[in-house]
Amino acid sequence: MGKFLIYTLFVFVMIYSDLSLTSLAILDPVDFLALQSIRKSLEDMPGSNFFSSWDFTSDPCNFPGVYCDANKVIALNLGDPRAGSPGLSGRLHPSIGKLSALAELSIVPGRIMGSLPPTLSQLKNLRFLAISKNFISGQIPPSLAEIRGLRTLDLSYNQLSGSIPHSIGSLNSLSNLILCHNHLSGSIPQFFSQSLTRFDLKHNNLSGIISPVSLPPSLQFLSLSSNRFTGSVDRLLTRLNQLSYLDLSMNRFTGSIPGSLFTFPMTNLQLERNFFTGAIRPLEQVTISTVDLSFNRLSGQISPMLSSVQNLYLNNNKFTGQVPGSFVYSLLTANTQILYLQHNYLTGIEINPTAAIPLSSSLCLQYNCMVPPVQTTCPLKAGYQKTRPTDQCIEWKRGKD
Numbered sequence: 001m002g003k004f005l006i007y008t009l010f011v012f013v014m015i016y017s018d019l020s021l022t023s024l025a026i027l028d029p030v031d032f033l034a035l036q037s038i039r040k041s042l043e044d045m046p047g048s049n050f051f052s053s054w055d056f057t058s059d060p061c062n063f064p065g066v067y068c069d070a071n072k073v074i075a076l077n078l079g080d081p082r083a084g085s086p087g088l089s090g091r092l093h094p095s096i097g098k099l100s101a102l103a104e105l106s107i108v109p110g111r112i113m114g115s116l117p118p119t120l121s122q123l124k125n126l127r128f129l130a131i132s133k134n135f136i137s138g139q140i141p142p143s144l145a146e147i148r149g150l151r152t153l154d155l156s157y158n159q160l161s162g163s164i165p166h167s168i169g170s171l172n173s174l175s176n177l178i179l180c181h182n183h184l185s186g187s188i189p190q191f192f193s194q195s196l197t198r199f200d201l202k203h204n205n206l207s208g209i210i211s212p213v214s215l216p217p218s219l220q221f222l223s224l225s226s227n228r229f230t231g232s233v234d235r236l237l238t239r240l241n242q243l244s245y246l247d248l249s250m251n252r253f254t255g256s257i258p259g260s261l262f263t264f265p266m267t268n269l270q271l272e273r274n275f276f277t278g279a280i281r282p283l284e285q286v287t288i289s290t291v292d293l294s295f296n297r298l299s300g301q302i303s304p305m306l307s308s309v310q311n312l313y314l315n316n317n318k319f320t321g322q323v324p325g326s327f328v329y330s331l332l333t334a335n336t337q338i339l340y341l342q343h344n345y346l347t348g349i350e351i352n353p354t355a356a357i358p359l360s361s362s363l364c365l366q367y368n369c370m371v372p373p374v375q376t377t378c379p380l381k382a383g384y385q386k387t388r389p390t391d392q393c394i395e396w397k398r399g400k401d
Contacts, residue, residue: 027060028071030098035060035073037095042078045110048086050079072101074125079108087134088112097122109133109157116155121146130154132178140179142167154178156200164189164206179204180223190214202226202247212236223247225270234258249273249292257293262286262305271296272313282306293317294340302327302341311338315364315382318396323349323365334358342382343367345396369393 036056044051054063061068067075076099079087087110096105097119103126112131115138120129126147136158144150145167153168156178163186164179174193180202187208188201196216202225209231215222217239225247232255233248240246241260247270254275261269262282272294279300280293285308292313299318306312307326323341328351330336337360346368353373357363364378366386 026071027068027073030100031071031073032056032060034093034095034098035063035066037093038076038078041093042088042090042112045086045089048080048088050088067104069101073099074101075104076102077104077106077108079110081108086110092117092131094119096120099123101125104128106130107132107134111135113137115139116141116144118143120144123147124149126150127173128152131158133157135159137161139163140165140168140184144168145170147171149173151195152176152178155182157181160184163187164201166190177201188214191216194218197221199223210236212239215240217242219243221245224251225249227251229253231255237261240264244268246270257298259283262288262291279303280306302346308335310336312336313338313340314344315340316343319344319346320369320396321347325350328355331357331361331363334360336361338362340364340379341368342378345369345388345393349373369396 039051039054050064060066065077066073087108089111091114092112094117096117102123105126109132112134116136118141121141121143124147127149128151130152132154136155137160139162140155140160142165145165150171151173152175154176160182161184164184166189169189169191172193173195175195176198178198178200180200182204184204184206186206188206188210190211190213194216196218198221199215199219200221200223202223204227207228210229210233212235215236219240220242222240222243229251231253233253234255238258238260241264243264244266245268246266249270250273252275256278257271257276257280259281260283263284266288268290269288270292272292274296276296276298278298280298280303282303282305285305288309290311291309294313295316297318299320301321302314302319302323304324304326307324307330323346327336327339328349331339332355342364348370349365351373355374357374357376363376364382365372366378366382367388369388371387
C-alpha cells in the first residue's frame with residue numbers, strides 16, 4: 001500500500017510538471033539570439049538605465065520594451081519613452097530582421113547612427129515603424145515596400161538622403177508617412193493608399209512639380225513646407241477636400257489659390273513665402289482659424305469673406321483698395337486676434353482713430369498707400385516706414401490702369 005501511494009504521488013508530480021512546462025512559453029531561440037545581438041549593438045546614453053534589467057539569464061519577455069505573444073516577440077520599443085529621458089546610442093543590428101512576428105518597432109530619440117538595416121524588409125508582420133530624432137543616415141531602403149501591411153512609417157528628424165523610393169508609394173495600407181527634417185531630394189512618387197491620412201515631408205530638399213494624382217483624397221494632414229517644389233497646385237488641392245491641416249509654405253509654388261480651398265474643414269492653412277498670384281476669392285465665409293498667405297504675389301481687393309479668420313496674415317503681397325468694414329468690426333469685437341496687412345498697396349480702412357483695439361488683437365497696416373489711421377504695434381520685421389513712398393503707389397496704379 002505504501003509503495004502504491006509513493007508511485008501515485010510520483011505520477012502526479014510528473015503530470016503537474018509537464019502541464020507547467022507547456023503553460024510557460026519559452027522564447028523562440030531565434031528571437032532570443034536576435035535580442036542579444038540588438039542589445040550588444042546599442043548602449044544607454046549617460047543618464048539612461050533602459051538596458052540595466054536586460055539580463056539574459058531571465059525571460060526576455062519581461063524586459064522593458066519587449067512584448068511577446070506565445071514564444072515570439074511582437075513589439076519592441078527601445079529606450080525610455082518618458083519625455084526628456086536620455087536615449088540610446090550605437091547602431092541597429094541586422095538581426096532585428098529575424099524577429100519574424102514583430103508588428104511594432106519604435107526607438108526613442110537618441111544618437112543611433114548608421115543606415116537602416118535592409119533586413120527590416122523581412123519583418124512581414126510589421127505595422128508600425130518609428131525611428132525618430134536620431135542620426136540615421138543613408139537612403140530609405142526600397143525593400144521596405146515588401147512590408148505590405150505597414151501602416152505607419154516615421155523616420156523624421158534624422159539624416160536620411162537620396163530620394164523617396166517609388167516602391168513606398170505602393171504600400172496600400174499606409175496611413176501615416178512622416179519623413180520631415182531629413183535631407184531627402186528628388187520628387188514625390190505617386191501614393192496609392194486610400195487610407196493615407198498624414199503626409200509630412202517638411203524641411204527636406206525635395207523638388208519638382210507635384211502631379212494632381214500624386215496624393216490620395218483621404219489626406220487630412222499635409223505638410224510640404226521648406227522644400228523646393230514648383231508649379232501650380234490648384235488641381236491637386238481641389239481633390240484633397242478632407243484636409244484639416246495644410247502647410248505648403250516656403251516653396252516655389254506658382255499660380256492661383258482655388259477659392260474652394262477655403263471651404264475645407266481646416267484649422268490651419270499656411271501658404272506663405274511662395275509665388276502665388278491672382279485674387280483670393282473664397283466661395284463662402286471662411287471658418288479656418290489661421291490663414292497665412294503672406295510673402296506671395298497676390299493682388300486685387302481683400303475679400304470680406306476672410307474677416308472671420310482669427311489669425312490672418314496677408315502682408316507682403318500686392319493687395320489694393322479699401323480694407324472691408326467687416327474686418328474693423330471683427331477686430332473691435334476681438335474675434336480677430338491677428339490682422340497683418342503691412343507691405344501692400346492698400347488705400348484705406350474705415351476705423352475711428354480713437355477706436356480702442358482690444359489688447360488681445362494685433363493690427364499692422366504700415367507700408368501701404370495710406371497713413372495708418374491708428375497706432376498699433378507691428379512686428380519688427382515690418383520695418384519702421386509707416387507709409388509706402390508715393391511714387392511706388394502712383395507707379396503701381398498706373399500699371400494697373
